[in-house]
Amino acid sequence: MYATPTSSEEGGHPVTVVSLTKMKQAGEKIACLTAYDASFATVVDRCGVDLVLVGDSLGMVIQGHSTTIPVSVDDMIYHTKAVARAVRRGFLVADMPFMSYPDGPRALENAARLMQEGGASMVKLEGGVGQLEVVDYLARRSIPVCAHLGLQPQAVHKIGGYKVQGRDPEAAVTMRKNAMALEEAGADIVLLECVPKELAASIASSAAVPVIGIGAGPDVDGQILVLYDVLNIGVGHRARFVRNFMEDAASIDEAILAYVGAVKDGSYPAPEHCYT
Numbered sequence: 119m120y121a122t123p124t125s126s127e128e129g130g131h132p133v134t135v136v137s138l139t140k141m142k143q144a145g146e147k148i149a150c151l152t153a154y155d156a157s158f159a160t161v162v163d164r165c166g167v168d169l170v171l172v173g174d175s176l177g178m179v180i181q182g183h184s185t186t187i188p189v190s191v192d193d194m195i196y197h198t199k200a201v202a203r204a205v206r207r208g209f210l211v212a213d214m215p216f217m218s219y220p221d222g223p224r225a226l227e228n229a230a231r232l233m234q235e236g237g238a239s240m241v242k243l244e245g246g247v248g249q250l251e252v253v254d255y256l257a258r259r260s261i262p263v264c265a266h267l268g269l270q271p272q273a274v275h276k277i278g279g280y281k282v283q284g285r286d287p288e289a290a291v292t293m294r295k296n297a298m299a300l301e302e303a304g305a306d307i308v309l310l311e312c313v314p315k316e317l318a319a320s321i322a323s324s325a326a327v328p329v330i331g332i333g334a335g336p337d338v339d340g341q342i343l344v345l346y347d348v349l350n351i352g353v354g355h356r357a358r359f360v361r362n363f364m365e366d367a368a369s370i371d372e373a374i375l376a377y378v379g380a381v382k383d384g385s386y387p388a389p390e391h392c393y394t
């Protein structure tokens with residue numbers, strides 16, 4: 119039987135951008151998961167997930183598309199609203215979908231909709247140095263931003279597939295520089311997807327803001343996975359970093375509690391989930 123994990127934010131206090139930074143400073147791992155509807159959001163929240171992401175991965179796992187590119191701002195608002203009605207404690211982040219942030223003013227308009235209509239507390243956008251102006255524009259207007267680096271699924275057709283990023287030394291240096299520049303521009307969280315673990319560790323140790331990983335090894339400040347991967351509902355190819363938490367669980371609650379516990383005690387991700 120899995121116990122609800124101990125957390126500095128336990129007791130129903132809502133997690134904030136400030137408490138996430140305090141968790142980083144205290145060395146407490148941040149457990150994050152996606153959710154797309156009120157029922158799963160209720161379960162995720164009661165299991166102690168610190169950050170709930172309404173990811174544009176919903177285009178794939180909910181809508182059945184082969185990429186996240188068809189997802190619209192209206193789709194994101196619809197799902198964010200549903201999740202926001204259920205989440206009491208977790209910090210709620212919503213993805214800005216493909217082409218919803220081509221410049222500062224349009225990014226602001228769409229981020230404001232995700233926050234005002236959807237109820238998100240932060241928006242996430244993909245991109246490196248090309249997004250510095252947008253991040254700066256949003257941050258100056260008090261929009262909390264998570265900057266997603268490494269594998270950027272919205273760029274799948276540009277990069278030619280879902281591949282590990284930052285493996286060659288030049289790309290690693292660029293990613294590191296971009297992460298620091300995004301923090302400097304005002305990003306409150308950096309998310310690294312499919313990045314060699316040493317590179318992710320070096321970015322996390324240099325950044326003042328929390329660095330959340332997915333396929334980025336254990337030495338970052340927190341982990342995120344797509345909920346359906348944790349519950350083994352996924353169809354098709356399973357990425358190396360995915361662990362099926364339903365394997366030893368008797369219920370969905372038990373699986374999510376096991377995920378949160380494994381993130382908190384550092385047993386997930388294990389070496390077999392990491393890229394080098």
Ligand code: KIV
Pocket residue numbers: 152171172173174175176213309311332342343344
């Ligand atoms: O869209 C999403 O769910 C994401 C996570 C995989 C990080 O961006």
